[in-house]
Amino acid sequence: MALRVHHLNAGTTCPVSPLLVNGRGWPFGRARLVCHVLLMEAEDGLVLVDTGMGLKDCADPNRLGPGFIKRAAPRLDPAETAARQVEALGYKIGDVRHILLTHLDRDHAGGLADFPGAKVHVHALEHKAAVTHEIAARPGRYLERQWSDGPTWVLYPPEGDDWFGFKSVRALGNNPDVLMIPLAGHTSGHVGIAVRDGDRWLLHAGDAYYSSRQLSRRPGVPLGLGWFQRAADADRASRVANQERLRQLNLGHGGEVSIICSHDPYEFDACCAAHRPRS
Numbered sequence: 001m002a003l004r005v006h007h008l009n010a011g012t013t014c015p016v017s018p019l020l021v022n023g024r025g026w027p028f029g030r031a032r033l034v035c036h037v038l039l040m041e042a043e044d045g046l047v048l049v050d051t052g053m054g055l056k057d058c059a060d061p062n063r064l065g066p067g068f069i070k071r072a073a074p075r076l077d078p079a080e081t082a083a084r085q086v087e088a089l090g091y092k093i094g095d096v097r098h099i100l101l102t103h104l105d106r107d108h109a110g111g112l113a114d115f116p117g118a119k120v121h122v123h124a125l126e127h128k129a130a131v132t133h134e135i136a137a138r139p140g141r142y143l144e145r146q147w148s149d150g151p152t153w154v155l156y157p158p159e160g161d162d163w164f165g166f167k168s169v170r171a172l173g174n175n176p177d178v179l180m181i182p183l184a185g186h187t188s189g190h191v192g193i194a195v196r197d198g199d200r201w202l203l204h205a206g207d208a209y210y211s212s213r214q215l216s217r218r219p220g221v222p223l224g225l226g227w228f229q230r231a232a233d234a235d236r237a238s239r240v241a242n243q244e245r246l247r248q249l250n251l252g253h254g255g256e257v258s259i260i261c262s263h264d265p266y267e268f269d270a271c272c273a274a275h276r277p278r279s
């Protein structure tokens with residue numbers, strides 16, 4: 001299956017302090033974070049990796065909860081939603097056949113309602129934590145109204161074949177070029193999605209890390225961003241261990257695998273610049 005990948009920001013958030021959150025700029029004012037979403041053109045239709053925030057969130061910000069609105073200060077511009085960006089690329093909403101979710105937090109699942117015909121692929125443990133409550137999660141973490149339309153879920157087992165030392169399962173039927181990689185910690189069933197792009201892999205690691213600095217030789221994270229990360233941990237030990245595995249993957253196999261996360265704006269900008277057609 002040939003894949004063409006678009007990088008979309010499906011929701012800018014503006015928490016306080018560029019210095020504390022972005023690690024550069026002034027301590028006062030507003031930072032910038034993104035919701036990095038992938039849109040893939042596959043032979044049998046479009047595939048989204050995460051959905052960011054959606055049109056219903058823009059129309060009624062209270063859907064996202066007052067705490068999130070206060071902390072994250074999302075811009076909620078309808079033009080940033082995955083739905084509007086799919087249409088701007090000349091596609092119809094119904095062309096999106098599959099949505100692969102790294103996890104079901106509100107800033108990743110907000111756009112689900114905008115694609116009622118798409119199958120929604122998640123790790124079975126994430127479904128148990130967010131939808132059926134068979135696994136305990138922090139009260140109020142998940143917003144069930146974001147999937148109250150009853151999407152067609154496709155659930156995946158905890159682990160499978162080896163992929164650079166990680167476990168992986170094929171995420172679209174038997175397609176060997178799209179893999180779900182369990183990366184628990186941020187949530188119980190958090191995953192990354194690996195996509196083969198020519199002779200390289202692109203791994204969308206969701207919220208397994210927050211800043212590209214965390215995958216560098218001398219890892220670090222801006223103070224405020226580190227606080228957000230710890231506050232969101234479902235299982236800190238697993239998150240820390242998986243983040244270190246991603247760092248080793250980046251340092252050892254950076255020539256074969258490009259790793260991105262959901263919220264680093266500089267990583268997102270670099271992906272957009274790399275994919276911009278040269279004039």
Ligand SMILES: [Zn+2]
Nearest residue numbers: 105107207262
């Ligand atoms: Zn997130």
